Amino acid sequence: MVIGLSNPINKANLHEIAAKVYWDLDATTLVQETLKRGQGVLNDQQALCITTGKFTGRSPKDRFIVKDNFSEKIIDWGDVNIPISEEVFEGLYEKMLYFLADKEVWARHCYAGADTAYRIPVTVINTTPWANLFCHHLFLRPNAPELENFPTDGWTIIQIPEFLADPTVDGTRQENFAILNFSRRTILIGGTAYTGEMKKGIFSVLNCILPYQYDTLSMHCSANEGKKGDTALFFGLSGTGKTTLSADPTRNLIGDDEHGWAQNSIFNFEGGCYAKCIDLSAEKEPEIYAAIKETTLLENVTFYENTNTVDFSNARITENTRAAYPIYHIPNAKEISVGSxxxxxxxxxxxxxxxxxxxxxxxxxxxxxxxxxxxxxxxxxxxxxxxxxxxxxxxxxxxxxxxxxxxxxxxxxxxxxxxxxxxxxxxxxxxxxxxxxxxxxxxxxxxxxxxxxxxxxxxxxxxxxxxxxxxxxxxxxxxxxxxxxxxxxxxxxxxxxxxxxxxxxxxxxxxxxxxxxxxxxxxxxxxxxxxxx
Missing domain, CATH: 3.90.228.20 (Phosphoenolpyruvate Carboxykinase; domain 3)
Structure with a gap:
């Protein structure tokens, strides 16, 4: 069975849902829009610094998958993949769209999967420009011809941090939630501004589609390539060194976190990096440190007193401080993120x-x-x-x-x-x-x-x-x-x-x-x- 969707949100009907829509803005404009609304500040390297509020990491117990005729038979249900009903999804979906009626939103078209034989189109809808900037950096950016002919059968992410569920009415565990619906090709995220929920939501999607439909191994790993074309993979959970060890100045970076192993290729799912930056320094991690510059998004960092210089050793807000940047901020990143x-x-x-x-x-x-x-x-x-x-x-x-x-x-x-x-x-x-x-x-x-x-x-x-x-x-x-x-x-x-x-x-x-x-x-x-x- 090929996963399908009815009535997808597109460029035409989103304007009928939200009060104002900004489509596919460039990174610099998204930074300016964030500053204009007082939602962030620039540091001394011209990176955009924001805070994600209550949630500075994922909330695994509040991530659900809709259980329906398709997913029931293939998903490994349990504490990781928590089922939720179609009725709960539909109710929240309607409420979230209604919530946007008087809101301005930032939307963009993007892809996941650098190998064109396996990539999926993704439409992202955010209520903050900096969340849309994150998606600009982390997902693959279509060129002009691809934007003009963007597929209408892709996935949609609707991320509204201000929208809070009522658990007693809406069927969630608490006010925040992230829900994947494979039949509707839609991800709903509410009550949390942590951007990693979007990134990992699409990662979970590919972790289902690629092995199930294409017999391709999806992997939580980074990848780089030597001068002789030799590819290396680095598996590990957050904090074990995937991003750090793959950012090697002597090798070309394919990607820092999510990849597929197809019949003849290793390919990056993403168009950027989401690096942990607690205790970051130019001496220990020079490539990542140098990538923090204009349009980079820094999450939940703090400044040295009376300056706009980031104190990367400060974990006052969270240990999980992050830097999101497009992969081209790494000088030796491979232009097309595919390896042998x-x-x-x-x-x-x-x-x-x-x-x-x-x-x-x-x-x-x-x-x-x-x-x-x-x-x-x-x-x-x-x-x-x-x-x-x-x-x-x-x-x-x-x-x-x-x-x-x-x-x-x-x-x-x-x-x-x-x-x-x-x-x-x-x-x-x-x-x-x-x-x-x-x-x-x-x-x-x-x-x-x-x-x-x-x-x-x-x-x-x-x-x-x-x-x-x-x-x-x-x-x-x-x-x-x-x-x-x-x-x-x-x-x-x-x-x-x-x-x-x-x-x-x-x-x-x-x-x-x-x-x-x-x-x-x-x-x-x-x-x-x-x-x-």
Missing amino acids: IPRNIFFLTCDAFGVLPPISKLTKAQAMYHFLSGYTAKVAGTEVGIVEPQTTFSACFGRVFLPLHPTKYAELLGKKLEQHPDVNVWLINTGWTGGAYGEGKRISLKYTRAMVQAALEGKLDNVNFEAHQNFGVWIPQYCPNVPDELLNPKDTWDDKGAYNRQANTLATLFNNNFNQYKEHANEEILLAAPKMI
């Missing part, structure tokens, strides 16, 4: 236990096991209520964005690795070493970069490896520009017995989590599970 089949894949995990090696190589079975496990620690600010690292297992390193059962994506990854046996898969720990969170220290970004660079350049191809005592992953015994004693995590602990106990604890957590996938996993994958010592 990957040569190296990196699974990024922020290990709060201090157990996993800073870099290790995975067999195909281990790659499947760790992909399904998706272990990390959620870091502060990425979701409402997260103030310090929390251990989590997020299947495929993005469970909260997966409408289908995780095994569907794992099967596709396995198929890709079977088709391309020369792909190297690495596990990178960007979390703690020498002890757990609160005792050890975070692995230096300098060393993480050096390890990734060595893998990309083939400098680990001929070094000796040893198996980790619990997890069996293969630890290089030498890596250029990295102290040898850092490579094996046990060597960084003063108390080796404490490390063994901690490693057993983490292995138990892995095994307990994987019980839910056992019936879908073959013997090879099951043998890749960590062992107790």
Whole structure:
């Protein structure tokens, strides 16, 4: 079944719904409109600084999918994909359109998916110019001929932060909501101004459409390309380093967060980057720092007193401060965000236990096991209520964005690795070493970069490896520009017995989590599970 929509909002009928409509404004004009309305200020780099109000991160418990004849059979329902009725959707849809009757709105046409064989058209309707600026930056921007012939059968996002639901009447959990309707190809967002809800809404859409209709693997990962055309993928949840590690001045950036793996290509879903900027500095992350300039949207940052200079270390509003900018703000971004089949894949995990090696190589079975496990620690600010690292297992390193059962994506990854046996898969720990969170220290970004660079350049191809005592992953015994004693995590602990106990604890957590996938996993994958010592 091809997902369809009746009576889509278009350029003609939106003018009958809202009091005034501004279509497809350029970034500079959207900045000016924001300043004119007192909704933001410029910093000393001419970036637009705004606050998103009550919500500075996603609200996963208030994200719903309409359960109907199409979605009922294919969506993996549960705590992640929470069902809501067609009646609730229709009621809110009508109320939101009525709400716009005396409002001015900013609307734009855009795409998601850089490979034209798989892209989807998206129409976005916002009630603030800066939210529309976010969409200008994060989605793909049509050229003039494409705008003139923009498809009418695409997806629509209606984002109205000022519209609050009445849970007792409207059927939501609380006043804010984000609702995906696959049959109507519509996303409703109300009660929250956090722009990431729009970005992740379309990501969830593609995570359904691409595997289900095109047998294409959708991925929560960043991607870049070396001078020889070698593509690298970086998987991981927010805060693990996807954006940071993919912004490499020696490689072309394909994209920083969301990609598809088709038969012959890796392609970016987006037209920009949404980078975390807590503790951002020119020294640690020069490419991202330099991208914060005219028309960049900075969310929930604060200034040094009596200046318009951003204090990136200040988390007074949130740890989840963000910078949204078009991908061309990165000088080495690839003009058409499509690359070849990957040569190296990196699974990024922020290990709060201090157990996993800073870099290790995975067999195909281990790659499947760790992909399904998706272990990390959620870091502060990425979701409402997260103030310090929390251990989590997020299947495929993005469970909260997966409408289908995780095994569907794992099967596709396995198929890709079977088709391309020369792909190297690495596990990178960007979390703690020498002890757990609160005792050890975070692995230096300098060393993480050096390890990734060595893998990309083939400098680990001929070094000796040893198996980790619990997890069996293969630890290089030498890596250029990295102290040898850092490579094996046990060597960084003063108390080796404490490390063994901690490693057993983490292995138990892995095994307990994987019980839910056992019936879908073959013997090879099951043998890749960590062992107790």
